[in-house]
Amino acid sequence: MHSKALRVPLRDGRTCSIRRATHADAAALYVLERAIVQARQGVVKHEDELPPDAAAYATDRERAGLHKTDGTAFPLLVESEDGALLGEASVLRLGYRMLRHVGVLGIGVHPAAQGLGVGRLLMQHLLEWVRSHRDTDGQRVLRVELCxxxxxxxxxxxxxxMGFQHEGARRAFLRADDGALVDDLLMGLLVT
Ligand SMILES: CC(C)(COP(=O)(O)OP(=O)(O)OC[C@H]1O[C@@H](n2cnc3c(N)ncnc32)[C@H](O)[C@@H]1OP(=O)(O)O)[C@@H](O)C(=O)NCCC(=O)NCCS
Structure with missing residues (x-):
């Protein structure tokens, strides 16, 4: 699914392509994450808390299972026509068998490409991929959650x-750059 790039129009008239992210994309994904963290919007990390280099970042992704092709991970990315990485999103399923129907979603769009519809595109394609997936034994993702x-x-x-509902809040969960304590919301979607 999505290993072949799909060409899609953006809100500014340019065309982009959307495809499955692989191990070979780790270096570009590292650059993307660094740019998002530097922009300080919506993030929970500081730049010095990122892995020190692209190789360490690739190892972390591998260890997390983000490149598994057995139905555990659904990693997607959007590129511009000239190959620049505009955004990425993934769903990663929990490991225990009792929780295996649950996928945790993460998403990030390059600060220079925000507001153009990349995020919406990633969410639509990701949820469609998750909805249509079946494991070899017929099991599938029934719940997607995010913070x-x-x-x-x-x-x-x-x-x-995209249909996610507010399910709860972790009060005073993070300290913003100005020192204020900010809540973290749990949102969930039951996949039908
Ligand atoms: C949040 C994020 C993923 C959205 O992606 P995006 O490409 O900027 O968003 P889109 O252009 O696809 O817009 C999607 C929706 O966001 C909302 N939106 C967009 N711009 C907005 C703004 N300035 N204010 C409020 N809502 C806005 C709208 O509901 C929009 O819906 P529409 O498609 O009907 O217009 C992206 O901005 C991002 O990566 N931000 C930094 C990191 C982050 O916050 N990650 C998520 C952590 S949980």
Whole structure:
């Protein structure tokens, strides 16, 4: 699924392509994550908390299982026509058999490409991929969940538009750059 790139129009008239992310994309994904963290919007990390280099980042992704092709991971990315990475999103399933129907979603769009529809595109294709997936024994993802800062209205609006519901909050979960304590929201989608 999605290993062949699909060409799709963006809101500014340019065309982009969407495809499955592989191990070979780790270096570009590292650059993307660094740019998102530097922009300080919607993130929970500081730049010095990222892995020290692309190789370490690739190892972390591998260890997390993000490149498994057995139905554990659904990693997607969007590129511009000239091959620049615009955004990525993934669903990673929990490991225990009792929790295997649960997938945790993460998403990030390059600061220079935000507001162009990349996030919406990633969410639509990712959820479609997850919905249509069946393991060899017929099992599948039934619940997708994510956490989002309560002060991230753009992301919250996108998730609501995709059908996610607010399920709870971890109060005072993170300390923002200005020192204020910010809640973290749990949102979930039951996949039908
Ligand atoms: C949140 C994020 C993934 C959204 O992706 P995006 O490409 O910027 O968003 P899109 O252009 O696809 O817009 C999607 C929706 O977001 C909402 N949105 C967009 N811009 C917005 C703004 N300035 N204010 C509020 N909502 C906004 C709208 O509901 C929009 O819906 P529409 O498609 O009907 O217009 C992206 O901005 C991002 O990566 N931000 C930094 C990191 C982050 O917050 N990650 C999520 C952590 S939980």
């Amino acid at each position: 989002v800062r309560a002060d991230n209205p753009r992301a919250i609006a996108l998730y609501r538009a």
